[in-house]
Amino acid sequence: MSSTDLNSRPGDLASWENYLNGINPNIIELGLDRIRKVAAFMGVDSFPDSRIVTVAGTNGKGSTASMLASALTASGISCGLYTSPHILNFNERISVNGVNADEKSLCEAFSAVYDAVTETGIHLTFFEYTTLAAFWLFRKNGCRVLVLEVGLGGRLDAVNILDCDIAVIPSIGRDHCALLGNTEAEIAFEKAGIIKPSTGNVLLGYLSDEAFGTIVSEAAKRGLSDSAIWSLEKEIGVEYTDATHFNLMAPFAVNGVHVPALPLINAPLSLTAALLILQQLGETPDYDRLLEGIRTTRLHGRVEIISENPVVILDVAHNPPAMRYLASMLRQRGDGVRYAVIGMLKDKDIYSSLCELKGIFDRIFVCSLPGERGSTAEHVKDNLLRTGMAPEKVETFDTAYEAYVRAVSLLPEGAELVVCGSFVTAEELLRKLNA
Known part of the structure; x- marks a missing residue:
């Protein structure tokens, strides 16, 4: 998009996405001063009547x-959720209750x-623009709670202009090291x-x-006591009863929590945060609704799971810790033949990520990803071979869809196919499958 295109107001949502994607982030200085000033002008620089959770x-x-x-x-609390990135539709980033x-509200x-x-x-920047749009919608809808996912880092992320209650x-883990540090x-x-x-x-x-240790130290600098910090290692007591259930034992007691579709390891934090928020709002928890x-x-x-026959599992794991967790989840599903379609971005730690899948x-079907950040299939294949994968078990393709079609055509009866490596891989495949 040319710079002149940025001087006229877009109309529909597709035009707005083109407009935002046309913003060059390299010509805008880092820091929160700019977005704070625009947020203040819009009246969305504080939400004194709401509770804020930043993740x-x-x-x-x-x-x-x-x-x-x-x-x-589910507990009847008006809640705004802001996440990123989206996979198929921009609307995925902002939700209320x-x-x-919808498109009209976003525009x-x-x-x-x-x-x-x-x-x-x-x-x-793109992310600052979308963050303020989310805040504007949350203000308009009178959300009592705002749940804000950080896009990158934390300290200088756009959502951090709002002070969080939790x-x-x-x-x-080590990701985005060029921006966040190497340790x-x-x-x-x-x-x-x-x-x-x-x-x-x-x-x-x-x-x-x-x-x-770093987080405890930084919290202390802001005046927080050790008692304000609750960790799954100690203060938050959890008993994992099987692959999709857990009991929360402390600081709240809740049994039989069922998490069928998302990583179980994150659910105790979500439930603990929800109970803290309800406590702050003076609401009595309805545990049936909370757990539902x-x-x-x-x-x-x-x-x-995006297909049952054959079984196709989609996961956006793209760094070593995420790949490690994906591998553990797949092992829990049992033995059997399992193929993969993998596409990755070249600014990720490709080799270490692939080592986690050893x-x-x-068989692995590797695809190139588009754009400046996309890695070539050959580069990913080279890293796979370094992990010890046999060359005859790796094929390369120009697109995620081509790799997927080939993998499905060779997948034995009863075997599983896993698509992973990047949000971009997921988006490329889903757009083609849904076309």
Whole structure:
């Protein structure tokens, strides 16, 4: 898109997406000062009558945020959810009370941001634009709770202009190292940026000592005591009874929580956050409704079965910790023949990610991904061979769909096909299958 195209207001949602994708992020300085000024102009720089939960982390952000929002909505609490990225439709990013924003509402929200940008003369990035659109919709709908997933990092992420009541950090691993740092301590420092002096509780997943220590230290600098930090390692007591059920034992007691469609490891944090929010709002929990909200949460691309015959599983795992979890989930499904379609971005740790899948797949069909960040199939194949995968078990293709068609054609009866490696891989395949 040319720069002149950015000087006229788009009309429909497709035009708005083209407009936002045409913004060059490299000409806009980093930091939160710009978005804070535009948010103040729009009147969405604070939500004093709402509770805010911000979710940061390397993996598990989307599923944690989605289960939390679903549990609150099922409990009758008006809740806005903001996540990213989307896979098929932009509407997936913003929802109110479990319903994705419709095209008319999104266009109204983008227009409100456009007017504020025009009046202030301040330029915004794609993510800043969409974040303010989400805030505008949450304000319009009078949401009592805002659940905000960090896009990247935490400290300088657009959602961090709002101070959270509860900070949730499900995991910390090495990803986006060029921007966030090369050690878990450096990355944890960026994630800990969502913790504010007004934050009541910090909920943590299973973290390394290095990451945990950094977060505790940063929380203390903001005046939080150790008692405000609850970790799955200690304060949040969990008993995993099987692959899809757990009992929450502390600091709240809830038995028989069923999580059929999303990573079980993230659900205790979601449930704990939901109970804390209800406590802050003075609401008595209806456990049947809370658990129904978690049980029915669905999210594209998280160990998602998109076909039963043959069995096709879609997962957006794209870094070593996520691939490790995917591998563990697949092992829980039992033995048997299993093929994979894999496409990855070249700025990811491709080799380490693929090492986590060693021994999981009998054959792998590798695809190139489009765009500047997309890795070629040959590059991914080279990394697969370095892990010890036999050359005759790897084939390369130009697109995810071509790899998928070939894999399905060779898949034995009763075998499974897993598609993974990137959000882009998922999007490319789903768009073609749904065309």
